[in-house]
Amino acid sequence: xxxxxxxxxxxxxxxxxxxxxxxxxxxxxxxxxxxxxxxxxxxxxxxxxxxxxxxxxxxxxxxxxxxxxxxxxxxxxxxxxxxxxxxxxxxxxxxxxxxxxxxxxxxxxxxxxxxxxxxxxxxxxxxxxxxxxxxxxxxxxxxxxxxxxxxxxxxxxxxxxxxxxxxxxxxxxxxxxxxxxxxxxxxxxxxxxxxxxxxxxxxxxxxxxxxxxxxxxxxxxxxxxxxxxxxxxxxxxxxxxxxxxxxxxxxxxxxxxxxxxxxxxxxxxxxxxxxxxxxxxxxxxxxxxxxxxxxxxxxxxxxxxxxxxxxxxxxxxxxxxxxxxxxxxxxxxxxxxxxxxxxxxxxxxxxxxxx
Amino acid sequence: xxxxxxxxxxxxxxxxxxxxxxxxxxxxxxxxxxxxxxxxxxxxxxxxxxxxxxxxxxxxxxxxxxxxxxxxxxxxxxxxxxxxxxxxxxxxxxxxxxxxxxxxxxxxxxxxxxxxxxxxxxxxxxxxxxxxxxxxxxxxxxxxxxxxxxxxxxxxxxxxxxxxxxxxxxxxxxxxxxxxxxxxxxxxxxxxxxxxxxxxxxxxxxxxxxxxxxxxxxxxxxxxxxxxxxxxxxxxxxxxxxxxxxxxxxxxxxxxxxxxxxxxxxxxxxxxxxxxxxxxxxxxxxxxxxxxxxxxxxxxxxxxxxxxxxxxxxxxxxxxxxxxxxxxxxxxxxxxxxxxxxxxxxxxxxxxxxxxxxxxxxxxxxxxx
Numbered sequence: 001x002x003x004x005x006x007x008x009x010x011x012x013x014x015x016x017x018x019x020x021x022x023x024x025x026x027x028x029x030x031x032x033x034x035x036x037x038x039x040x041x042x043x044x045x046x047x048x049x050x051x052x053x054x055x056x057x058x059x060x061x062x063x064x065x066x067x068x069x070x071x072x073x074x075x076x077x078x079x080x081x082x083x084x085x086x087x088x089x090x091x092x093x094x095x096x097x098x099x100x101x102x103x104x105x106x107x108x109x110x111x112x113x114x115x116x117x118x119x120x121x122x123x124x125x126x127x128x129x130x131x132x133x134x135x136x137x138x139x140x141x142x143x144x145x146x147x148x149x150x151x152x153x154x155x156x157x158x159x160x161x162x163x164x165x166x167x168x169x170x171x172x173x174x175x176x177x178x179x180x181x182x183x184x185x186x187x188x189x190x191x192x193x194x195x196x197x198x199x200x201x202x203x204x205x206x207x208x209x210x211x212x213x214x215x216x217x218x219x220x221x222x223x224x225x226x227x228x229x230x231x232x233x234x235x236x237x238x239x240x241x242x243x244x245x246x247x248x249x250x251x252x253x254x255x256x257x258x259x260x261x262x263x264x265x266x267x268x269x270x271x272x273x274x275x276x277x278x279x280x281x282x283x284x285x286x287x288x289x290x291x292x293x294x295x296x297x298x299x300x301x302x303x304x305x306x307x308x309x310x311x312x313x314x315x316x317x318x319x320x321x322x323x324x325x326x327x328x329x330x331x332x333x334x335x336x337x338x339x340x341x342x343x344x345x346x347x348x349x350x351x352x353x354x355x
Numbered sequence: 356x357x358x359x360x361x362x363x364x365x366x367x368x369x370x371x372x373x374x375x376x377x378x379x380x381x382x383x384x385x386x387x388x389x390x391x392x393x394x395x396x397x398x399x400x401x402x403x404x405x406x407x408x409x410x411x412x413x414x415x416x417x418x419x420x421x422x423x424x425x426x427x428x429x430x431x432x433x434x435x436x437x438x439x440x441x442x443x444x445x446x447x448x449x450x451x452x453x454x455x456x457x458x459x460x461x462x463x464x465x466x467x468x469x470x471x472x473x474x475x476x477x478x479x480x481x482x483x484x485x486x487x488x489x490x491x492x493x494x495x496x497x498x499x500x501x502x503x504x505x506x507x508x509x510x511x512x513x514x515x516x517x518x519x520x521x522x523x524x525x526x527x528x529x530x531x532x533x534x535x536x537x538x539x540x541x542x543x544x545x546x547x548x549x550x551x552x553x554x555x556x557x558x559x560x561x562x563x564x565x566x567x568x569x570x571x572x573x574x575x576x577x578x579x580x581x582x583x584x585x586x587x588x589x590x591x592x593x594x595x596x597x598x599x600x601x602x603x604x605x606x607x608x609x610x611x612x613x614x615x616x617x618x619x620x621x622x623x624x625x626x627x628x629x630x631x632x633x634x635x636x637x638x639x640x641x642x643x644x645x646x647x648x649x650x651x652x653x654x655x656x657x658x659x660x661x662x663x664x665x666x667x668x669x670x671x672x673x674x675x676x677x678x679x680x681x682x683x684x685x686x687x688x689x690x691x692x693x694x695x696x697x698x699x700x701x702x703x704x705x706x707x708x709x710x711x712x713x714x715x716x717x718x719x720x721x722x723x724x
Contacts, residue, residue: 034550057593
């Protein structure tokens with residue numbers, strides 16, 4: 001143990017000790033003060049830079065989010081443009097085919113009238129010959145028998161009538177195709193909605209017929225007294241085509257899903273049109289299929305949403321319909337459905353469009 | 356086994372082993388008495404006299420077997436060591452210089468002297484010094500461990516080490532200690548320090564004062580102890596990748612001089628141990644801390660740390676607040692219960708170690724009290 005001076009009073013020792021401690025602390029305090037200034041400066045710099053980096057990072061995240069959103073929108077727009085282009089190409093194709101068919105069918109139809117006239121005249125002359133000259137030479141009698149002249153006289157007019165009906169039908173189809181594509185009518189135009197519906201139904205007619213395993217689909221038209229409506233007829237026909245196609249698909253799917261011994265309902269599509277008020281008209285297309293679940297209904301107008309197997313649908317049809325009705329026509333498109341009951345699509349568009 | 360590197364009742368400026376963390380170390384034993392003396396008198400003779408008097412009062416009739424001396428650098432270390440050995444002949448004494456000391460006697464003090472003494476009749480404690488570790492770390496440690504363990508009847512359970520901080524990587528020191536002591540020994544400790552100048556530090560063993568050495572105490576016998584770690588430092592800022600490093604010297608981060616990584620934040624100021632790097636190794640969300648040792652090469656832009664940092668590790672600047680450090684101080688002892696071999700028994704003593712905390716806690720002494 002180190003010897004301590006014991007002859008000095010304790011109080012003095014304590015004072016001296018305290019003095020030493022205080023001097024040391026003062027020296028240290030001065031040093032600490034300088035160090036703390038440096039510490040404070042470092043801290044401020046680090047935090048400033050960290051905050052700047054955080055802001056940059058946030059900005060980068062936000063930009064990335066916006067870029068991703070823009071990319072998503074671009075992709076959607078691109079897909080919609082592609083789909084629209086397909087529809088446009090289809091329309092052009094349809095119009096082109098219709099045009100190509102139109103001329104020859106008109107030749108046929110036009111000449112058929114003359115053929116009918118000529119044939120009628122020939123038959124009249126033949127009857128007159130038969131009346132005045134009942135006994136003919138053997139050669140003529142043989143030829144008459146060989147060519148079954150009686151049957152020819154009876155059947156030829158029927159054949160010509162059938163050809164005329166066929167040619168007329170082709171003309172109607174061509175007219176409907178041209179009406180459906182409406183390429184020459186891309187602007188807003190006062191349109192007979194029912195004409196558009198009928199032209200669309202004509203194109204889909206083959207799908208309504210009976211097929212093996214599927215009963216024919218009954219079509220009911222409940223048309224109201226609609227005025228001419230200012231709309232984009234070509235686009236509106238696309239909407240009708242899409243919704244009616246979906247209805248037919250739904251009815252076929254409902255039939256396929258039935259239990260083997262269950263009694264199927266007769267498949268039916270009902271098209272109703274009416275004037276809602278002085279500004280709006282409504283076109284309702286309803287089917288009695290199996291209906292759409294709520295979870296699907298909520299997404300039905302979303303781009304790329306489809307319930308069809310891969311490769312059978314792009315999922316863009318209804319979203320384009322929605323866009324055509326709501327954006328181009330400033331109208332409303334709604335889907336109402338009940339499981340087991342069926343589905344109704346309601347299209348509401350204004351009769352006039354303000355620019 | 357967990358490794359826990361702590362200083363004794365003091366602060367070391369940059370403990371590379373787990374730099375700048377709060378690591379309490381608890382010692383339990385049957386028949387173990389631990390006493391502490393602490394003086395803030397700058398006069399060396401008066402200070403050690405006061406400390407020895409405090410220790411004598413606390414020891415009573417018990418004779419101390421070993422001790423750990425932690426002192427500020429501005430003391431007459433040789434005189435102090437001689438006074439301690441004179442008061443307690445045969446004491447297995449180690450120690451080192453520190454920058455701030457904490458004890459249950461005086462709380463937090465700077466420029467003070469603290470002495471912890473162990474007294475036990477069942478636990479064997481040996482002191483040793485491995486000198487010149489920057490020349491031959493393994494050789495020096497091997498010889499020191501061999502000397503310290505000669506004749507020991509029980510295997511070593513615990514090693515408290517106080518290595519030099521400025522000459523050798525702390526990670527290498529730990530690896531070498533483990534290699535020479537075995538996997539079953541718990542190694543704790545802390546690097547010796549100077550008052551934030553990073554110029555010279557000292558290690559003590561017996562009456563000898565060394566530099567560039569490792570002083571350590573080895574405990575064997577029926578000793579129960581536990582340890583825990585808590586840190587008040589959290590990563591902030593942009594991460595970087597260590598692209599060039601050699602043990603504890605980092606040359607490049609993100610293919611730029613390492614100094615630029617810090618200077619992005621500090622501008623012209625040099626890196627400080629207050630802002631260690633959080634080091635994330637591959638595919639690991641946990642991190643450890645590595646503090647700059649105060650040495651950097653301004654020409655090539657390299658920074659020396661207290662411990663190794665592997666290449667391809669991801670690093671981030673960290674920062675701490677006083678509140679977080681204090682929270683860590685409180686949290687660490689609570690974690691002890693997870694590691695203790697004997698639960699629900701209060702320990703005899705603990706070594707809380709805070710590194711680099713003093714700058715952030717101007718009123719730390721009040722807080723620790």
